[in-house]
Amino acid sequence: MSSAKPTGAASGAPVIGPGHSLASVTDQISKIVLSRQTPTGWFIGLGVAMLGVGVLITAIGWLLWWGLGVWGINQPVGWGFAIINFVWWIGIGHAGTLISAILLLLKQEWRTSINRFAEAMTLFAVMCAGVFPLLHVGRPWLAYWLLPYPNTMGMWPQFRSPLLWDVFAVSTYATVSALFWYVGLIPDLATLRDRAKSLVWKRIYGALALGWRGAARHWERYETAYGLLAGLATPLVVSVHTVVSFDFAVSVIPGWHATIMPPYFVAGAIFSGFAMVLTLAIPIRRIFGLEDFITMKHLDNMAKVILATGMIVCYGYAMEAFFAWYSGSPYERYMIVNRMLGPYGWSYWALITCNLLVPQLLWSSAVRRNIAALFAIAIVVNVGMWLERFVIVVTSLHRDYLPSSWGMYYPTVWDWALYIGTIGLFFFLLFLFIRFLPMISIFEMRTLVPATGEEPPKKGLHIAASAGPSGEARRP
Amino acid sequence: MAQIFHPSTNTLSKVSIFGGVFFVFGALWLASEINRSSYVTQAGVVRAQPVAFGHKHHVAGLGIDCRYCHTSVEEAAFAGIPSTKTCMTCHSQIWTEAPMLEPVRAAFREDASIPWTRVHDLPDFAYFDHSIHLAKGIGCQSCHGQVDQMPLAWREHSLNMEWCLSCHREPEKHVRPPSEVFNMNYVPERPQSELGPELVRQLHIQGRTNCSACHR
Numbered sequence: 133m134s135s136a137k138p139t140g141a142a143s144g145a146p147v148i149g150p151g152h153s154l155a156s157v158t159d160q161i162s163k164i165v166l167s168r169q170t171p172t173g174w175f176i177g178l179g180v181a182m183l184g185v186g187v188l189i190t191a192i193g194w195l196l197w198w199g200l201g202v203w204g205i206n207q208p209v210g211w212g213f214a215i216i217n218f219v220w221w222i223g224i225g226h227a228g229t230l231i232s233a234i235l236l237l238l239k240q241e242w243r244t245s246i247n248r249f250a251e252a253m254t255l256f257a258v259m260c261a262g263v264f265p266l267l268h269v270g271r272p273w274l275a276y277w278l279l280p281y282p283n284t285m286g287m288w289p290q291f292r293s294p295l296l297w298d299v300f301a302v303s304t305y306a307t308v309s310a311l312f313w314y315v316g317l318i319p320d321l322a323t324l325r326d327r328a329k330s331l332v333w334k335r336i337y338g339a340l341a342l343g344w345r346g347a348a349r350h351w352e353r354y355e356t357a358y359g360l361l362a363g364l365a366t367p368l369v370v371s372v373h374t375v376v377s378f379d380f381a382v383s384v385i386p387g388w389h390a391t392i393m394p395p396y397f398v399a400g401a402i403f404s405g406f407a408m409v410l411t412l413a414i415p416i417r418r419i420f421g422l423e424d425f426i427t428m429k430h431l432d433n434m435a436k437v438i439l440a441t442g443m444i445v446c447y448g449y450a451m452e453a454f455f456a457w458y459s460g461s462p463y464e465r466y467m468i469v470n471r472m473l474g475p476y477g478w479s480y481w482a483l484i485t486c487n488l489l490v491p492q493l494l495w496s497s498a499v500r501r502n503i504a505a506l507f508a509i510a511i512v513v514n515v516g517m518w519l520e521r522f523v524i525v526v527t528s529l530h531r532d533y534l535p536s537s538w539g540m541y542y543p544t545v546w547d548w549a550l551y552i553g554t555i556g557l558f559f560f561l562l563f564l565f566i567r568f569l570p571m572i573s574i575f576e577m578r579t580l581v582p583a584t585g586e587e588p589p590k591k592g593l594h595i596a597a598s599a600g601p602s603g604e605a606r607r608p
Numbered sequence: 609m610a611q612i613f614h615p616s617t618n619t620l621s622k623v624s625i626f627g628g629v630f631f632v633f634g635a636l637w638l639a640s641e642i643n644r645s646s647y648v649t650q651a652g653v654v655r656a657q658p659v660a661f662g663h664k665h666h667v668a669g670l671g672i673d674c675r676y677c678h679t680s681v682e683e684a685a686f687a688g689i690p691s692t693k694t695c696m697t698c699h700s701q702i703w704t705e706a707p708m709l710e711p712v713r714a715a716f717r718e719d720a721s722i723p724w725t726r727v728h729d730l731p732d733f734a735y736f737d738h739s740i741h742l743a744k745g746i747g748c749q750s751c752h753g754q755v756d757q758m759p760l761a762w763r764e765h766s767l768n769m770e771w772c773l774s775c776h777r778e779p780e781k782h783v784r785p786p787s788e789v790f791n792m793n794y795v796p797e798r799p800q801s802e803l804g805p806e807l808v809r810q811l812h813i814q815g816r817t818n819c820s821a822c823h824r
Contacts, residue, residue, distance in 0.1 A: 281636075281640075282640060283640075283770070284643055284644060284766070284768040284769060284770050285768070285769040285770060285773075286768070286769055286770025286771075286772075286773040286774065287769070287770075287773075325612070331612065334612045335612055335613070338612050338613060339613075342621070343618070343621070
């Protein structure tokens with residue numbers, strides 16, 4: 133690798149490090165996958181993540197054996213960790229589609245180096261999210277009852293329930309994200325097929341590449357398909373978390389029944405999604421020496437997105453408080469007072485600290501250039517967004533209209549085990565992904581090479597990439 | 609670059625991609641068909657009984673009323689399985705030596721029950737009451753079929769929830785005057801499209817389809 137020196141002014145920094153040729157880009161990204169030497173750190177990471185998966189399996193097994201009573205949920209807080217974690221994971225999954233679809237359509241070419249693993253992250257986050265509602269239904273082996281199919285009960289699911297809309301929103305999102313991710317991978321899978329040494333891997337990557345030869349017709353169809361999928365995915369960025377917010381907004385619980393919920397949830401989702409991308413990108417670029425591809429420019433841009441969406445989220449907090457007062461409803465007013473000063477007041481102030489105060493540091497370009505500070509802020513935002521869902525779910529439910537039915541919610545060890553288990557699953561899948569698939573889009577990175585000035589500039593978007601299926605011809 | 613796949617892979621991949629859709633829908637269709645087949649629902653399957661009791665002989669041949677044996681059908685949720693004594697009211701006098709009836713006589717001697725196999729057994733989470741159905745003009749035949757034509761009893765319908773709901777949603781298609789509920793050969797005097805809605809109004813039939821009507 134040529135140069136890993138930190139680039140100066142973040143705003144003017146290039147989206148790819150200097151000195152790269154088409155071949156060096158392909159080499160550097162594909163060698164992570166094709167190398168015979170697996171880094172020891174990968175095994176350690178995978179091992180730790182597998183421990184998490186073990187915790188997950190144990191928690192699910194224990195739950196299925198004993199029933200939902202092992203969780204802390206009860207009246208009046210019937211929605212506990214399961215819903216908090218579901219919303220948290222779905223929110224994290226938002227950055228993938230946003231980066232892939234919206235930034236693609238807006239021709240933000242800096243997205244190129246982060247879109248692939250942001251999409252993978254989205255898929256894994258949606259998988260983790262799916263675990264919670266599936267188990268929360270109580271009898272997950274009957275969860276297919278949520279789908280409208282011609283059953284012998286002569287019944288349809290309750291189409292008026294936002295919980296059912298959730299099923300459609302999340303499953304559509306998972307399907308489109310998976311397709312988008314896979315279609316984007318096809319040219320790179322062909323590169324890996326051509327570069328793999330053993331016949332087994334040639335065949336595996338070859339089968340996945342669906343016969344890609346890098347022909348002009350292939351590229352033309354690819355561009356059409358990718359554009360169509362981006363168009364399909366764009367409304368999903370907004371719709372999924374809007375529908376998730378309907379789970380709350382359509383009810384009549386003080387603190388949930390608010391029109392601010394959909395935009396506030398969508399902004400929160402992008403906020404937490406970008407925080408998670410930063411959390412993952414910072415260690416990955418260091419460990420795999422990808423500083424030339426995920427540059428300071430990327431980190432800077434992501435920090436700005438976090439700052440902007442964070443401000444929208446905080447506007448949501450302000451409006452919640454304002455309308456609780458302005459509504460004149462004693463229940464709404466009590467809700468916000470209880471949220472701030474009640475038994476769970478600590479969680480509200482921790483949330484304000486994490487989501488409102490700490491991200492303000494990102495106004496400073498010095499902070500945005502400081503990788504350690506960025507990493508720390510990203511973690512704080514992840515925690516803050518989890519706290520936000522905790523505050524929304526628990527403080528609204530535990531004291532609603534009737535003081536006689538007030539109660540407290542305490543998560544049990546099995547609530548925590550399931551949550552930690554899904555984090556384990558997430559990293560387990562992520563470790564497998566970075567070892568077996570190119571975590572950065574090789575062919576899209578090659579279109580950026582002309583920007584480094586090492587090669588004569590190309591006219592068409594994919595002329596550089598279509599020079600050969602693997603760029604082999606251009607190797608020095 | 610050497611070939612890594614046999615040329616036939618092209619055909620295989622095309623067939624599997626296009627065939628996949630048909631395969632998935634075919635499998636779902638098959639599953640739903642099996643789920644409604646008499647293999648699963650036992651509809652139309654004759655049940656083995658300890659005594660080969662013929663409804664056809666007793667009802668159509670001898671003209672015995674349903675209520676002679678199923679005594680509680682008009683008053684209770686459960687229609688009632690006749691006691692051995694009910695059988696013996698006649699069979700202590702006729703066919704007293706018939707080997708076919710030996711299990712009945714044995715049960716009577718030992719004051720035991722005949723272990724009949726239930727033909728219509730709803731799951732415990734479904735509440736069903738015979739008396740209200742008779743009072744509101746739903747004939748035996750509507751659910752149990754032409755029992756007077758069954759040499760050995762079978763289940764006429766699937767007893768699936770969709771089958772229950774098909775009547776609860778449109779009771780006017782199945783209702784008859786309450787005086788006719790035990791008639792096995794009932795034919796409406798006027799067209800059902802006219803009589804049905806009239807009876808529904810007259811008898812205040814609600815056709816309840818809310819969950820707790822049956823799942824209490």
